[in-house]
Amino acid sequence: MRTELQPLLNQIQRYVSLTEGEIEKLLAICEVKTFRKRQFLDQPGFVSGYRNYILKGAFRSYFIDPEGKEHTVQIAIEDWFVSDFYSYITQTPATLFVEAQEDTTLVQMAYKDIEGLCKEIHALSEYFRITTERAFAFSRHRALSGISMSAEARYLEWAARYPEMDRRISQKVIASYLGMTPEFLSKIKKKISSEC
Amino acid sequence: MRTELQPLLNQIQRYVSLTEGEIEKLLAICEVKTFRKRQFLDQPGFVSGYRNYILKGAFRSYFIDPEGKEHTVQIAIEDWFVSDFYSYITQTPATLFVEAQEDTTLVQMAYKDIEGLCKEIHALSEYFRITTERAFAFSRHRALSGISMSAEARYLEWAARYPEMDRRISQKVIASYLGMTPEFLSKIKKKISSEC
DNA sequence: CTATTATCTTAAACTAGTTCAAGCGGTTTT
DNA sequence: AAAACCGCTTGAACTAGTTTAAGATAATAG
Known part of the structure; x- marks a missing residue:
């Protein structure tokens, strides 16, 4: 085989x-x-x-x-x-x-x-x-939990869940996946790193 | 039977x-x-x-x-x-x-x-x-085609596709389904009816 | 039939996220 | 080694849609 x-x-x-x-x-x-x-x-x-x-x-x-x-x-x-x-x-x-x-x-x-x-x-x-x-069930569930989240919360949750992807995939692609501009994701990451 | x-x-x-x-x-x-x-x-x-x-x-x-x-x-x-x-x-x-x-x-x-x-x-x-x-395939497809649409375009497309629901379901519920406030849907409907 | 409650409308103030524009490092192409 | 290109950053001006609030209309219960 x-x-x-x-x-x-x-x-x-x-x-x-x-x-x-x-x-x-x-x-x-x-x-x-x-x-x-x-x-x-x-x-x-x-x-x-x-x-x-x-x-x-x-x-x-x-x-x-x-x-x-x-x-x-x-x-x-x-x-x-x-x-x-x-x-x-x-x-x-x-x-x-x-x-x-x-x-x-x-x-x-x-x-x-x-x-x-x-x-x-x-x-x-x-x-x-x-x-x-x-x-199907999980994809709907995930879509819903994202609905009332800010762009920052969406990124934090996603990155915590898929750290492997966060490392391997470009920021530009991640931003377009999470429904925000690369510029805004850049700002979010800056804010996060300054906070902790 | x-x-x-x-x-x-x-x-x-x-x-x-x-x-x-x-x-x-x-x-x-x-x-x-x-x-x-x-x-x-x-x-x-x-x-x-x-x-x-x-x-x-x-x-x-x-x-x-x-x-x-x-x-x-x-x-x-x-x-x-x-x-x-x-x-x-x-x-x-x-x-x-x-x-x-x-x-x-x-x-x-x-x-x-x-x-x-x-x-x-x-x-x-x-x-x-x-x-x-x-x-699953259709739901993803629909979600995507909605992504780059304005609130007005989303309502127009949905209402054209599901006129029956548009008639039977309250505007408040429709707005919350299409991801906008009832106030904004109200403005959209006013604008539409004034246009044609 | 009247009182109550929910839905719909309108308008002004507001904000999360976008757009535009410019500059900076890194890497692929020539 | 230059040239061209790509991804990332930063800031200022902007906008689609929200929030708040108040009045008008319709539906429902008692």
């Missing part, structure tokens, strides 16, 4: 158990790919064809609004799935850029292969049902 | 097909309940026990932030599912109020019954997998 795929199998088997035969079928649709820093995984105009599970590295997804401003939608490192999920689910052209922030290795599973296997393997369908329900 | 449950079956069979036996098992876990205007379906401190599918009426879910302000999270009418989804999924006490906006009839399916049936019936697991994936 390709041991490099073990992290993906571990992730899935945290939620469901697969038989030997099912594991084999799953591994058969997996492909490992590498991306260089600044390379795009998805980009506007192209349909997002894969679910991508990060083995090593970091990605971010972002879009550019009508006034030309960048908005970072997701920051993903090891053990996260990343893509323009709307494009993947609807199989229509992407609106997001999904860009490597470091040299990255990931596992790709094609849309049709996943859909086929979900129809065939009940446990896999359950894996995606359960994890997507959880991801 | 209980014909009042037909809308729910239609909704499910838009995505998957169920055998006669599967339909029977599903209907066996469904209960129809009615709520009076202003009655709570979920509230902070109590675990959300059901998936609720609205047959007739309207609900909204909201929370109260540390400064005492209400934020409406979801507005739901006929054919929508409604609950404190985070509480339902994690089976921990709710943080949201889910309150009837009109006298409402809905179908309730208990958490344990659903989880049991999803393990048993592959098609049902697929129904929830597919619809949750879509709901």
